[in-house]
Amino acid sequence: MTAHTRPHSTAEKLMILAAVCLAALAMPISFTGPAVALPSIARALGGSPVELNWITNAFMLAFGSSLMAAGALADNYGRKRIFLTGLVLFAVFSLALSLVTNLIWFDILRAAQGLASALAFSGGMAALAQEFDRHERTRAFSLIGITFGIGLSFGPILSGFLISHFGWQAAILVTVPITVVAFCLGAFRLRESRDPDALGIDWPGAMSFTLALTLLTCGILQAPDIGWGHPLVVGMLVAALVVFGLFAVIEHCVARPMLDLSLFRYPRFVGVQLLAAAPAYSFVVLLILLPIRYIGVEDFSEVQTGQMMIALSSPLLIVPFLAALLTRWFSAAVLCSVGLLLSAAGLFWLSRCMPGQPVELTVPALMLIGFGISLPWGLMDGLAVSVVPKERAGMATGIFSTTRIAGEGIALAVVSALFTALLSWKLGAVLPVGVETAQAAQKIATGNLASAMSLLAPVTREAVLQSYGDAFSHLLQILAEITVVTAFAIFIVMRIPDRETATA
Known part of the structure; x- marks a missing residue:
């Protein structure tokens, strides 16, 4: 008030x-x-x-x-x-x-x-x-x-x-x-x-939620270094699941929960959470991975890298306005699903662009990814409110923002660990049997190619770049597949009628 x-x-x-x-x-x-x-x-x-x-x-x-x-x-x-x-x-x-x-x-x-x-x-x-x-x-x-x-x-x-x-x-x-x-x-x-009417802070809920996310992220980030089967990694991941369960119990019992779990009985609200998480693995992770690739592996300058990244993200300046206009003729579910499918197509196109290829072949793929993700980008915030009763709009917005931002953090950790594992696998195919690749893969994945080369002698730089390109391509194809599945899931769930909510 x-x-x-x-x-x-x-x-x-x-x-x-x-x-x-x-x-x-x-x-x-x-x-x-x-x-x-x-x-x-x-x-x-x-x-x-x-x-x-x-x-x-x-x-x-x-x-x-x-x-x-x-x-x-x-x-x-x-x-x-x-x-x-x-x-x-x-x-x-x-x-x-x-x-x-x-x-x-x-x-x-x-x-x-x-x-x-x-x-x-x-x-x-x-x-x-x-x-x-x-x-x-x-x-x-x-x-x-x-x-x-x-x-x-x-x-x-x-x-x-x-x-x-x-x-x-x-x-x-x-x-x-x-x-x-x-x-x-x-x-x-x-x-x-x-x-x-505020009744104080739900500290048990806040602390358990933060602890669960921290344990999950730490476990995922440590896995490439010490192995997924290491007791520390297994312990952190199991503890994360336990604490997430504890968080759900806490939120069910407190008078004013930080996260109202009853909202998840609205199917379209669940669909919006999927939509909030989708840009994390189809777009946001590229904002981290591509600069590392261009600067640390392909020797682009920082300015050249910035110019490449504009091709990826500049559609966000225009396309959301276009999406808002298109809602006169198409439903939000259709626009969001089509946008994610376009983004998936761009990811697959980008997976065919190997290190060292002319940038003219890469820029259109980046623009397609950016265009595709921009269609749902301009609609997501409004959908987060429209799919629940209006008196629950404040809580719905908070959950949506948390899903979006926390999802980006988790996606970064998962994708980084997955890329390191793929790179280690690809390097193992060109190295003599018995040569340890995990440490070199981690260094390359963070842009330190020069240091990694000292661990990979006598393998040539060209062979390492080929392994890197293959791993990056495989990663992008996985992300494209996940994005396609998400697009169809959102299209189905968002079209489920709910008499208690407004129509998106």
């Missing part, structure tokens, strides 16, 4: 919207920037492949696992307060990241940066919902999604330019001035609001 003294003018509402949009812009840049900088960070700070993987996974894990808890904090202690606190912490941690000289501390600060992002995002979105009503709110939330697309589209090339001229630290610091402007606008125009 907000203590209104007078309604905000249109100009004031635009300033509030700008504050939240700028905060949202900083987050995808913080995600893609370190991916482009990963080879430079590895050269500067060293570290094992597992530690390097945590540069991206620590941010996404902390962000995704704390979104719902951050939303509860905003409802209890004030949306403006949590939004501004998140922005301040985000800027402080970004500054600290540019100064560290140890990769372990870098990973810890990346997790802290993810927690701060969750506070800023949840507080900002909750505050925005108080300032806009009905159709204005829908348009405002759509603009947030477009802002994310801008960050994903131009983040890589901006980061590449900054890294090539000023070093990897510049890719981290670029978000600080954006955050400062967002803070000033928010502090100046946002009004404080909170939920008068």
